[in-house]
Amino acid sequence: MNRIPKTCFDFLKALKRNNNKDWMDANRAEYKRNEAALKAFYQDITDGLNTNDVIERTKVFRINRDIRFSKDKTPYNVHRSVSFSREGAHRRGGYYLRIEPGASAMAGGFWGPEPADLLRIRKEFEFDAEPIRKILAEPKFKEAFGGLNTEYQVKTAPKGFSKDDPNIDLIKNKAFFVVHPFTDKEVLAPDFGENVLYHFELLRPYFDYMSEVLTTDLNGESLL
Template sequence: MAAATSSKALSSTREKSTTQKSGRKRNTRKRAQDYDSDALDDDSDFDAKADSKENEESKKPKRKRASRARKQDKTPSSRKKRRKADEDDDEEDYNLKDGQEIVGEVIQAPKTGTVPPGQISKNTFNFLQKLTDPDCNDREWFKLHEPVYRQAEKEFKAFVDAFTEVLTEIDTHVPPLPPKDVIHRIYRDIRFSNDKTPYKKNLSASFSRGGRKSIFACFSPGGESLVAAGTWCPSKNELATIRSNIARSSDRFRQVISDLEFVALFGEAKPMKDGGRRNIFGADDELKVAPKGFDKDHKDIDLLKCRTFAVVHRFKDSEVLAPDFKNKLGEVAAVVQPFVHCLNDLMTLQEGDDDEQD
C-alpha cells in the first residue's frame, strides 16, 4: 500500500447528511440509484475562475468590447481544451497538499488474460473485486492501479459498442450512441452518503432514447451482474399517470408481464404471499393498502399498489465472462422490449389526465 509524505489523510472528510429518512424510503432510493446511475453522474462545467474573469472584463471601459470579442473567440477553444484535459485526467484530484505526492509502485495492466473486443475478461472482474475492499477503494490505490483500470475501461467500451449493435437491431427506438454517451462514470457521488468510498464496484451503462425508459446493464463480480428495466420511484405525477392508464385498461400490461418468456426471466406475474420480490411486485415501496382514490376491491388493485414498476434479472459470473455474452444479453433485451414500450405508453398522459392531476 502506497503512503503519502504527509501524515494527514489524503482524502478530506465530508459532512454527513443531516437528513434522516425512513428505512423503507432510504432502501428504495438506494436501489433506484443503483439501477439508475445517471442520477449520480452530475457533470458540471462550472468554472468559478472563468466567471470571475468575465465579471472583471465587464467592468472595464469601452476597450472591453474589442478584448471581449477576442476573448469570446478564444473561449470555445479554451473550453474544448479544458474538457479534453478533464477527459484525459478524469477525477484525478487526489486532494494533495503542497509538498505531498503519492509514493509507490505503479501497477501495469496485465498482459495475459485479454479477450477480443466485445467480451468482458476475468482481468476486469479481478479489478472490480479489488474495489470491494475498503483498503483498495481509495484515490491513492486507484492512482497506482490506473493502468489496470484504463485497460478495463477500454475493454468495457468495446463491449458496450458491440452490444449496442445487437440492441439497436432488437429495438429500433434505441439510438446507436457511442459508448461514452451511455457508460456511467466509475466515480461515486458521496456528498449525501455515509459510505465515503470514492469508486463504484461495478461498470454500468444505460441505453435509452431522450428520457424514455429502456434497459440498464450493470456488471460486477460475485453474481451481482444484472440487467434491469422500468421506473424506480416515479414522481407523483408520473405515478398518477401510470395508475390512471392501468385503471383505464390493464389488459396489455398484464399480457406483457404474463408472457411465458417474461415469466421465465422475472417470475410469475402476481405478488408473493410473503411479500418477496417477483416480476414487478414486491418492491420496498409497494403499498399495503389501496392508493387514495381507488377501491380496495378494484380488479387491478395488485398493480395499483405498486409504486415501482421495474424488473431485474441477474447473471452468473460464468455467463458474463462467456465469449457470446453480448448475444445472451440481447436475448434478455428482446424479452423485456415489450415491457419497456408498454411502460412508456403507460407513462404518457391521455386526454383529460392533465386536468385530473391539476
C-alpha cells in the same frame, strides 16, 4: 461481439478490498484498460439494440461515488454500470446493465416516473390491467424476470385508489421495472453480449405497451 474480460472482475474484486484513492492511483492504468474493454462491449450492445430500437444515448456511470450525504465514505463503486436511453417522446422505458462479481444483472423499465406519468400508469391499471397482465404472464418474459420488481411500493393504496381494487398489486408500485441476474460464468462467457441482448429484446412488448399508455389519455387520444 466483444467480451467482458476476466481482468475486469479481477480489478473490481481487488478494488472492493482496497477501496481508497492511493490504491486506485497505483492501479489506474489497469482501470483504464478495463474501461476501454467495457466501452467496446457497451458499443456492441448499443449496436445490437439499434437493430430493433433507436438508442439516443449510452451513459456509462462514473466509478467515483457521491459520498457527500452517505455514511459510507469509500470513494469508488465496486461495480460498473451503463444505461441505454431510447430516442423520442414516443419511445418510453430504459435499459440498464450492471457488471459486478457475484451481483451482475440487467434491468429495464421505469425507475422513477414523474408524478403525472405515475398517475397515468396507475389509472390505466385501474381501468384495464388485462394487457399488462398478459405481457407479464408471457412464458419467456415470466421465466426471465418473474414479474415486476416490487421493492418500491406504497404500503396500502395510493391516494385516490381503493385498497380493494383487484389490481392493487400493480397500482401500489412506485416504479415499474424488471430485473434478471447473471452469474459470473455467464458474464465471462463468449456469448454474454447475445445473452444481454436477448433479455433486453424480451422487454419490447412491455415497452411498446407502456409507451402507448404514457402517450395517450384514458380514451386513447394521443398526447403528443
